[in-house]
Amino acid sequence: xxxxxxxxxxxxxxxxxxxxxxxxxxxxxxxxxxxxxxxxxxxxxxxxxxxxxxxxxxxxxxxxxxxxxxxxxxxxxxxxxxxxxxxxxxxxxxxxxxxxxxxxxxxxxxxxxxxxxxxxxxxxxxxxxxxxxxxxxxxxxxxxxxxxx
Amino acid sequence: xxxxxxxxxxxxxxxxxxxxxxxxxxxxxxxxxxxxxxxxxxxxxxxxxxxxxxxxxxxxxxxxxxxxxxxxxxxxxxxxxxxxxxxxxxxxxxxxxxxxxxxxxxxxxxxxxxx
Amino acid sequence: xxxxxxxxxxxxxxxxxxxxxxxxxxxxxxxxxxxxxxxxxxxxxxxxxxxxxxxxxxxxxxxxxxxxxxxxxxxxxxxxxxxxxxxx
Numbered sequence: 001x002x003x004x005x006x007x008x009x010x011x012x013x014x015x016x017x018x019x020x021x022x023x024x025x026x027x028x029x030x031x032x033x034x035x036x037x038x039x040x041x042x043x044x045x046x047x048x049x050x051x052x053x054x055x056x057x058x059x060x061x062x063x064x065x066x067x068x069x070x071x072x073x074x075x076x077x078x079x080x081x082x083x084x085x086x087x088x089x090x091x092x093x094x095x096x097x098x099x100x101x102x103x104x105x106x107x108x109x110x111x112x113x114x115x116x117x118x119x120x121x122x123x124x125x126x127x128x129x130x131x132x133x134x135x136x137x138x139x140x141x142x143x144x145x146x147x148x149x
Numbered sequence: 150x151x152x153x154x155x156x157x158x159x160x161x162x163x164x165x166x167x168x169x170x171x172x173x174x175x176x177x178x179x180x181x182x183x184x185x186x187x188x189x190x191x192x193x194x195x196x197x198x199x200x201x202x203x204x205x206x207x208x209x210x211x212x213x214x215x216x217x218x219x220x221x222x223x224x225x226x227x228x229x230x231x232x233x234x235x236x237x238x239x240x241x242x243x244x245x246x247x248x249x250x251x252x253x254x255x256x257x258x259x260x261x262x263x264x
Numbered sequence: 265x266x267x268x269x270x271x272x273x274x275x276x277x278x279x280x281x282x283x284x285x286x287x288x289x290x291x292x293x294x295x296x297x298x299x300x301x302x303x304x305x306x307x308x309x310x311x312x313x314x315x316x317x318x319x320x321x322x323x324x325x326x327x328x329x330x331x332x333x334x335x336x337x338x339x340x341x342x343x344x345x346x347x348x349x350x351x352x
Binding site: 029030031035106107108109110129136140143144 | 205207208209210211212213227230231238241242245
């Protein structure tokens with residue numbers, strides 16, 4: 001690609017990753033959450049693949065695979081935390097400590113310290129979606145890279 | 150007035166995808182037709198949960214004493230979108246491998262099962 | 265011959281979809297909303313989250329999210345199996 005596209009891609013990739021992290025982090029206060037933030041952060045991988053060509057993602061297959069595995073395992077482990085009641089019970093809500101404050105009912109400006117295991121589940125699902133979509137895009141880029149060009 | 154027009158528009162989207170699926174021969178156009186059907190169904194699911202004069206079901210900075218839209222169809226549409234993404238990725242992988250082996254993208258010429 | 269049969273079937277399906285889609289319940293007044301009213305009222309006390317949609321996806325219906333994570337994992341495994349590079 002031309003010089004303009006490559007320079008703008010170098011500037012925009014950290015901005016896209018930070019915006020994806022913002023959408024994942026505030027999933028229990030504003031519209032968004034795990035799946036949406038993971039999809040936003042995976043578009044940075046697509047930008048790198050389009051702007052710099054196939055050889056630039058050559059060594060990235062196993063980091064994305066490890067990220068997806070860690071996200072999936074963390075999601076199931078968080079399900080076992082509330083095993084006192086049922087499998088997926090939200091036992092950290094309203095109990096003090098990390099992410100434990102109760103929420104005043106009715107309209108309010110959002111407080112980050114609320115909602116129990118929900119932010120941790122958001123991070124687990126966000127990493128899983130980012131790892132999965134990144135692995136699919138790297139596989140497509142590496143497969144078509146050995147055509148005669 | 151509005152009547153039932155949003156439901157009819159979603160059905161028009163599904164019909165456009167069905168027409169592209171049945172009457173086109175290029176494999177990529179068939180994949181696009183399947184994707185259009187999925188988009189029409191997701192839009193229809195979200196449109197069934199609308200309450201007249203309602204706001205988004207979030208309590209952060211909400212105006213006081215407002216009726217909210219039903220949140221359950223939106224939660225189920227999230228799952229449906231991710232499953233559609235998985236289906237599309239697998240279909241496109243098949244199309245890439247067919248093009249690599251047979252050197253063609255015509256749906257009527259890839260009728261043999263082996264080789 | 266086959267094209268005319270396909271065209272007739274497509275027109276029948278089109279008629280059914282358009283006729284059924286415009287005779288649904290009126291847009292903006294859903295009839296069965298007892299569960300959604302419970303979610304809207306009590307999700308701030310039980311889940312302590314401002315976002316009702318995220319509370320439904322991760323707390324009230326967490327098993328569906330577990331199944332969806334499995335589907336995403338299976339899709340990535342399927343693509344990695346199809347697009348592998350064999351040594352010639």
